Amino acid sequence: MGAKAKILILGTYNFENFGQHLINLEVGDITVDKKQDEIKEVVQKLSQFKPNKIAVELNNGKEKELNEVYSRYCQNNSYLYNETISYRSEIVQLGFRLGQMFNHSKIYPIDYPVDLPEELFEYVEKNLPQLYEKFMRIIKEYGIREKEFIKNNTVREILRHLNDPKRILNEHSNLYLHLAQVRSIDTYYGVDMLTQWYRRNLYILGNLQSIAESGDRILVIYGAGHCKVLQNLVRDYNKFELVDILKYL
Incomplete structure (x- = not known):
């Protein structure tokens, strides 16, 4: 068996707007x-x-479009407006810059979106008011803390915070696994939502496997909410070696 591919997962925030669902x-x-x-x-x-490949959070069906924009970026050292890939996005601000620095011929989109069940929060609000109130309080407090941290710290400090193992574990427990208990007599609303979330991350792993070769050094730039699941999957796959991101921040 050849050398394992080294995988560096950078959990990031949306440079345009932090969060697109419960927390904005x-x-x-x-x-x-x-x-x-x-x-x-x-x-x-x-x-x-020194990555030799860079993978980003964009639907893998948009690879051609992504790399047309990236190619123009490298050739002209400037960004041409595109509705799919914003100049302000971390894909351009981090991924394109690093790719250009190392003369990469392409950037790899490895996302595969799934539909998360919408019934979950409707059911909780109607049938489990105490749990709903507790969860929304957690969300509110989390949002206030993150807003203050982002306001008062540099991009590097924010990324170090987002990639702190303790923070990742707490977020995964409080904002994801906590919902597994949401169920009716015969419908596991929370488990159904988590199943879709884990499914999406398994798709991401599969796309990452498809681009990885022996000895690769792959930087993965993704929303920090994916860190816990993606890190576990990469650790468990014997052809990958997870690299500590905090050594590079």
Whole structure:
């Protein structure tokens, strides 16, 4: 068996808007000079990993479109407006910059979206009011803490925070696994939602496996909410070696 592919998973926030579902936090303008300098610092740190492939959170069916934009970015050292891939996104701000730095010919989209059941929160609110109140309080407190942290820290400090193992474990427990208990007599609403979430991460793993070769050094740039599941899957696959992201932040 050849050398394992080394996988570096960077859990990130949405540079355009933190969260798209229960938690929505404004993160400010990532294109201002101060934030651009902070992003360049992160890129320089990540470059020490020396990735030979970069994988990002975008539907793998959009590979052609992604790499047309990336190719123009590398050729002209500038971004051409595209509805699918925003200039402000972490795909461009981190992925494109690193890819250009290492003369990568392409960027790899490895996402495969799934539909999460919408009935979950409707059922909880109607039938389990105490659990609903507790969960929404957790969400509110979480949002306040994250908003303050983002407001008062640099991009690198935010990413170190998001990739802290203790924070990842607490988020996975409190915002995901906590919902497994939501059920009626014959319908496991919470388990159904979690099944779809884990299913999506298994699709991501499969797409990552399909691009990985022996000895690769792959940087995976993904929403931090995926970290716990993706890290576990990468650890458990014997052709991959999970690399500690905090060594590169």
